[in-house]
Amino acid sequence: MDKVLLITGASSGIGAATARAASAAGWRVGLMARSQGKLDELVAELGQDRAIAVAADVTSAEAQHDAIAKVVERFGRLDAAFANAGMGTSSKSAETADLDDWRELLDVNIWGLLVTARIVLPELRKTKGHLLLTGSRAAKIELSGSVYGATKHFVHGFAANLLAEMRPWGGRCTVLAPGIVDTAFFDSPKPDGLKPEDVANAAVYALEQPPHVAIGEVTLMPVPQS
Numbered sequence: 081m082d083k084v085l086l087i088t089g090a091s092s093g094i095g096a097a098t099a100r101a102a103s104a105a106g107w108r109v110g111l112m113a114r115s116q117g118k119l120d121e122l123v124a125e126l127g128q129d130r131a132i133a134v135a136a137d138v139t140s141a142e143a144q145h146d147a148i149a150k151v152v153e154r155f156g157r158l159d160a161a162f163a164n165a166g167m168g169t170s171s172k173s174a175e176t177a178d179l180d181d182w183r184e185l186l187d188v189n190i191w192g193l194l195v196t197a198r199i200v201l202p203e204l205r206k207t208k209g210h211l212l213l214t215g216s217r218a219a220k221i222e223l224s225g226s227v228y229g230a231t232k233h234f235v236h237g238f239a240a241n242l243l244a245e246m247r248p249w250g251g252r253c254t255v256l257a258p259g260i261v262d263t264a265f266f267d268s269p270k271p272d273g274l275k276p277e278d279v280a281n282a283a284v285y286a287l288e289q290p291p292h293v294a295i296g297e298v299t300l301m302p303v304p305q306s
Contacts, residue, residue, distance in 0.1 A: 084155040085287070086110040086148060088138055088196055089165030091118035093263035094214065094283075097276035098162060101284045103130050110151030110158075112136050112144070113165070138165045138192030141199075148199050158203040160210040160287055163196040166231075174225040182227055189231035197242065208250035208291065212283055213239050215255040217299065232257075236297070243296055252294040254286040259301045274302045 085102050089095040091113035099109045099122060109131045111119045119133035132154045134147035152158055167188045171177040193213060204211060219232035239255035246253050260273035278300060286295040 081157075082106055082108050083159035084108045084110065084151070084157050086112065086151050086158060086161040086200060088112045088161075088163055088192070089214075091115040091122070094258075094261065094276045094279045095162070095164045096122055097280035098164070098283045099126065099131065101277065101280040102287070103127075105284050105288065107160075107287075108155050110134060110148070110155070112138070112147050112151075138196065139187045141195045144192075144195050145199055148196075148203075152203060157207055158200060158209060159207045160212065161196060161200040161204065162212040162214075162283060163193045164212075164214045165192055165196075166214055168228050171227070172225055174227065177225070177227065185227060185231060189228070190234050193235060193238075197238075201246075204246070204251055205249055210252045210254070210287055211242060211246065212286060213242075213253070213255045214279075215239065215257040215297075217257050217259045217301065219257065220299075240296070243294065247294070250291065252286075252289075254283075254295045255297050256282055256286075257297060257299045258282075272302060272304065274300055 085107045087095050087099055090099055090111035099111055102109055103126045111133050113119055114137050116135040123131045123133045134150050136143035136147035169181050169185050171181055213235050215235045216232040218229040219236045223229040236255055239253050243253040258274050258279050262273040263276055282298045
């Protein structure tokens, strides 16, 4: 039976690229994001026998619970989940930042990820499954006033703690830490950055390791083109 992967933030960028890469590797995929239209297009591309679209806002625990339940009901199991949904902020200063922007950033990057983990872990325990989280190289460097970077510090710390919790029952947890990725996440193109497919390939690499191997972290950096 094909394994099943849930992906949040699946409508574009890293999430959509991972859906394509995982599907090509033989996985069935549950696609979660706010944009039903984009998810439906991706399902049409991958095939309705390979993918299901479940629109939900990750900041809503109820919406996530219902969406994940639909994936499990459709495919009968959950072998892996990729908590990839996230957002950035244009604010560069803690002194002048908009507090509402900070609240939204925390709700998506931390609360949304925590909710995903809490809901999928009981299902992953059944299959000795795998949880992937999107971190960032921003968690490893000094970025003046960056709350975004701080949210990714949280993701990296939580991933290590999840790995410790999951390991005794055969589960695995991996945090992916890319540098700049050329996606719509940024206001302007980043042609010298990584491509979403680069991160997707790293995700599938971690997923495809034999059961006795846990990839705790994968850091990806673009190589300068000039």
